[in-house]
Amino acid sequence: MKKNLIVCFGAAALTLLLPIVVRSQEALKGSEIHGSMQADATYYLTDTKTGITDTTLAGKLIRMNAFTEVNYSLGNFTAGVRFESYLPPLTGYDVQYNGTGAPYWYASYKNDFIDVTAGNFYEQFGNGMILRTYQEWTLGYDNSLRGLRVKFTPYHGITLKGVYGVQRYYWEPYKDYNRGIVKGADADFFLNDIFTGMKDARLKLTLGGSFVSDYQQGATKEFTSGTQILTLTLPENVACYGGRFNLNLGGFNWQTEYAHKINDPTALNNYIYKSGNGLFTNLSWASKGIGLSVMSKWIDNMSYKSDRRDTKNMVNINYLPAITKEHTYALASMYPYSTQPNGEVGIAAAATFHFAKNSWLGGKTGLTVAANFSQVNGLKKTALNDTTMIGQTGTEGYKSSFYGFGDEVYYQDANLEVSKKFGKKWKGIFSYLYQTYNKLIIEGHEGTIYSNIGVADISWNITKKVSLRGEFQGLWTKQDKGNWVAGLAELTVSPSWFVSVMDQYNYGNDDTDQRLNYYTFSAGYTHHSTRIAVSYGRQREGIICVGGVCRYVPATNGFTLTVTSSF
Amino acid sequence: MKTLIKIGFPALMILVMMMACDKVEAPYYTSRPLNNDTTGADTNRRTILLEDYTGHLCTNCAPAATVARNIQEAFENKVFVIAVHAGSFARPVPGNALYSLDLRSEAGNDWYGYSTFNIDQNPKGMVNRRSYNGNISFGTSEWTGAVLADTALPKIAILTVKNEFSADSLLTAKIGVKFLSSYSGNVTLTVCILEDEIYGGQKNIIPPDSTPEIKRYRFMHVLRGSMNGSWGEQIASNPAAGFALNKVYTADFEGKGWVPGHCSVIAFISDAETREVLHVAKSGEIGL
Numbered sequence: 001m002k003k004n005l006i007v008c009f010g011a012a013a014l015t016l017l018l019p020i021v022v023r024s025q026e027a028l029k030g031s032e033i034h035g036s037m038q039a040d041a042t043y044y045l046t047d048t049k050t051g052i053t054d055t056t057l058a059g060k061l062i063r064m065n066a067f068t069e070v071n072y073s074l075g076n077f078t079a080g081v082r083f084e085s086y087l088p089p090l091t092g093y094d095v096q097y098n099g100t101g102a103p104y105w106y107a108s109y110k111n112d113f114i115d116v117t118a119g120n121f122y123e124q125f126g127n128g129m130i131l132r133t134y135q136e137w138t139l140g141y142d143n144s145l146r147g148l149r150v151k152f153t154p155y156h157g158i159t160l161k162g163v164y165g166v167q168r169y170y171w172e173p174y175k176d177y178n179r180g181i182v183k184g185a186d187a188d189f190f191l192n193d194i195f196t197g198m199k200d201a202r203l204k205l206t207l208g209g210s211f212v213s214d215y216q217q218g219a220t221k222e223f224t225s226g227t228q229i230l231t232l233t234l235p236e237n238v239a240c241y242g243g244r245f246n247l248n249l250g251g252f253n254w255q256t257e258y259a260h261k262i263n264d265p266t267a268l269n270n271y272i273y274k275s276g277n278g279l280f281t282n283l284s285w286a287s288k289g290i291g292l293s294v295m296s297k298w299i300d301n302m303s304y305k306s307d308r309r310d311t312k313n314m315v316n317i318n319y320l321p322a323i324t325k326e327h328t329y330a331l332a333s334m335y336p337y338s339t340q341p342n343g344e345v346g347i348a349a350a351a352t353f354h355f356a357k358n359s360w361l362g363g364k365t366g367l368t369v370a371a372n373f374s375q376v377n378g379l380k381k382t383a384l385n386d387t388t389m390i391g392q393t394g395t396e397g398y399k400s401s402f403y404g405f406g407d408e409v410y411y412q413d414a415n416l417e418v419s420k421k422f423g424k425k426w427k428g429i430f431s432y433l434y435q436t437y438n439k440l441i442i443e444g445h446e447g448t449i450y451s452n453i454g455v456a457d458i459s460w461n462i463t464k465k466v467s468l469r470g471e472f473q474g475l476w477t478k479q480d481k482g483n484w485v486a487g488l489a490e491l492t493v494s495p496s497w498f499v500s501v502m503d504q505y506n507y508g509n510d511d512t513d514q515r516l517n518y519y520t521f522s523a524g525y526t527h528h529s530t531r532i533a534v535s536y537g538r539q540r541e542g543i544i545c546v547g548g549v550c551r552y553v554p555a556t557n558g559f560t561l562t563v564t565s566s567f
Numbered sequence: 568m569k570t571l572i573k574i575g576f577p578a579l580m581i582l583v584m585m586m587a588c589d590k591v592e593a594p595y596y597t598s599r600p601l602n603n604d605t606t607g608a609d610t611n612r613r614t615i616l617l618e619d620y621t622g623h624l625c626t627n628c629a630p631a632a633t634v635a636r637n638i639q640e641a642f643e644n645k646v647f648v649i650a651v652h653a654g655s656f657a658r659p660v661p662g663n664a665l666y667s668l669d670l671r672s673e674a675g676n677d678w679y680g681y682s683t684f685n686i687d688q689n690p691k692g693m694v695n696r697r698s699y700n701g702n703i704s705f706g707t708s709e710w711t712g713a714v715l716a717d718t719a720l721p722k723i724a725i726l727t728v729k730n731e732f733s734a735d736s737l738l739t740a741k742i743g744v745k746f747l748s749s750y751s752g753n754v755t756l757t758v759c760i761l762e763d764e765i766y767g768g769q770k771n772i773i774p775p776d777s778t779p780e781i782k783r784y785r786f787m788h789v790l791r792g793s794m795n796g797s798w799g800e801q802i803a804s805n806p807a808a809g810f811a812l813n814k815v816y817t818a819d820f821e822g823k824g825w826v827p828g829h830c831s832v833i834a835f836i837s838d839a840e841t842r843e844v845l846h847v848a849k850s851g852e853i854g855l
Contacts, residue, residue, distance in 0.1 A: 058682045088682070095682040178701055183587070213587045224637045224711045228598040239588030262588050265595075267708045273595050311688070311706050393708075394596040444689075445624040445656060445770055511661035541655075 031074035036566040039066035050555035081105040093140040096170040115151035125186040125210040126244040128319035129259040157193025161186040177217035180306030184212035204248040211241040256281040266308040272397030276301040291352040295323040303341035322548030323348040324374040331475040335437035337411040339548035346376035365421035378406035412436035429457040451477040483508025499523040530565040613720040615646045616847040622656025626772035631690030650788045653679030665768030677797035695844040726848035736820040745811035753839035757799030760791040764829045
């Protein structure tokens with residue numbers, strides 16, 4: 001009897017709801033769902049030679065980082081969610097990520113005039129020196145804002161943006177002002193669209209300006225200094241503002257952004273009250289076969305976070321652009337540069353020449369030569385007076401001048417890359433690099449490293465589907481862990497399979513017990529937009545950087561499975 | 568006009584909602600003597616353990632050690648510091664005599680690697696292994712605030728530490744525990760040996776451009792090891808007020824190179840589950 005009642009009730013409900021479902025299906029016509037996922041799981045092995053023990057692994061030998069993001073759109077409406085799991089996080093990722101949940105979700109509506117997003121969002125004003133929120137999976141970096149974003153396009157060529165929210169801090173929910181509230185506005189004017197007289201002008205000009213304010217509760221903070229307790233008066237509202245332009249004329253492009261931040265005493269700058277300044281400029285020119293660019297930046301006390309206590313890569317409100325080249329070869333990227341937000345000044349220049357086929361230098365197949373140079377120094381800082389140390393808590397900190405180069409080199413990289421095809425089946429890329437890496441400043445220990453690096457990357461297209469690539473690398477230095485050589489062989493069977501073997505050998509280590517091979521065996525299969533890869537090997541300790549933002553990578557040994565997919 | 572409204576309204580709305588900045592004028596701080604906070608110290612308050620995770624290759628660790636020492640001196644007999652040398656900054660550098668010291672210990676390594684403590688950089692510290700501003704471990708700028716926050720906590724037990732050091736280099740530590748109030752949970756007792764006056768190389772940085780090495784740095788409160796395991800020994804479960812016990816532990820100094828006259832014993836009781844330190848006491852120098 002009870003069963004019959006349930007069946008009758010179900011049938012009645014279905015009859016009543018069916019028209020609604022059908023109408024809903026009509027209404028949902030044209031909707032789309034897209035998404036992506038990635039899972040990185042590792043089974044760690046202990047390895048006495050690299051000091052990996054059960055203790056360093058905290059007894060957790062299987063670890064996984066994974067995310068799935070799903071976006072739904074219907075007409076002007078979009079909504080999405082990203083689900084993340086760190087069970088527990090892979091070694092080298094902050095243990096505070098341990099957990100699972102949906103830290104990112106949003107709904108947005110957009111038409112010709114307004115674009116509104118509620119929930120989490122990523123946003124960038126100009127080059128990001130005043131505000132940039134983004135996510136970088138390989139770094140475990142996510143500083144998304146949760147709140148409200150509004151973009152207006154009131155007139156052709158004019159974009160106005162407003163953001164209001166709080167930033168992600170691992171899984172910690174925002175409550176009781178436990179971190180700052182970020183408010184910001186940005187205006188962008190593309191003059192060629194605004195003024196009809198400039199519409200067809202060769203000169204293209206964009207002007208922009210931004211203002212951001214961070215409110216963090218807590219107007220005082222106490223320190224001990226000798227036999228005294230100092231109670232600092234803290235600014236609860238810290239503002240950062242600036243302007244920018246982008247000028248384009250033919251093959252020339254010149255973009256510049258200046259940012260200024262008012263007093264912002266934080267754990268990162270040792271609670272000094274100096275205002276911050278930053279200038280980034282990039283001038284480039286490109287023509288057929290030639291590309292030239294010159295970049296420069298000056299950063300003076302420009303860390304800007306929504307939690308003044310944070311000293312890690314979390315809750316950054318702004319992003320300080322990198323001017324150094326990001327290398328991909330294993331040994332060339334052994335000593336990558338990490339932006340120093342407390343102060344640095346740098347220049348960079350790059351040139352690319354392509355010599356056409358059948359030219360004197362190009363030969364039958366053409367030749368490409370790329371040269372790059374960058375150098376970053378510390379700021380020239382002087383003490384405020386004879387009795388105040390540079391950077392002393394509760395003071396202005398120090399005196400500095402516009403583009404005042406300090407004597408200390410933080411990083412220098414001079415490199416040359418030559419790419420050449422040899423017939424139809426062979427191609428080679430040959431690189432030489434000379435790097436100066438101030439490990440003491442960048443990582444906090446062990447002085448400056450001077451290294452010569454050579455790389456030969458040879459590809460052989462055996463058939464249309466099968467290719468073999470080999471890398472031969474060497475790094476020579478008298479400092480740190482001494483000399484290295486590395487080799488890679490990678491066989492690709494298009495479009496689905498690859499298998500590779502790589503080894504990095506630290507043959508020049510002063511400690512003979514540490515003359516280790518860091519070998520990796522990998523294989524992968526790709527099916528449409530899904531890629532599955534497995535690898536086994538030993539990974540050396542180091543840091544990886546993306547755009548000047550870095551993460552420490554501990555030595556590991558084990559099996560790794562990586563699955564990526566998009567739909 | 569319509570265009571003006573279209574531009575002006577959103578611009579005004581955005582600007583109004585976010586305009587705020589506080590410019591602080593010098594002097595940026597007020598000061599008061601530490602004695603105001605420490606004299607007449609209430610003996611019914613909990614004592615405080617300040618753990619300073621450090622290493623000789625860490626450039627910011629020497630200033631952090633100074634902060635820890637200042638706090639311990641200011642809060643005399645209320646705050647006790649353990650310098651835990653652990654992690655990559657504490658490793659000896661092969662072939663470099665200046666950094667040949669290995670001040671790491673099994674207990675220090677275990678604490679450093681314990682993920683809940685989240686010691687992911689140096690210098691970092693913990694105050695009674697209690698969360699402060701949402702973090703269980705934090706940088707030096709938080710240490711004073713965390714200590715001040717814990718000075719008001721009530722004392723739940725009396726801890727006594729007495730040592731004997733024999734001619735054959737055997738240290739005997741006698742620990743007395745008496746609970747003044749009941750406690751809900753399992754309680755562990757951890758007894759460690761500290762050594763002062765160890766000299767060796769220490770990286771140091773005085774911001775921004777000076778990067779000296781201190782060739783004869785004086786290491787203090789160095790954790791040499793635990794006498795009863797990294798996480799101590801469970802001594803009580805839901806102890807009632809008045810519950811008391813005595814424990815005796817020994818450690819052989821033979822061949823270890825530790826100078827007894829520079830060593831002391833520090834004992835602390837903790838919640839077995841949260842690891843929160845409930846009380847701490849330290850002996851004088853061991854000596855003979």
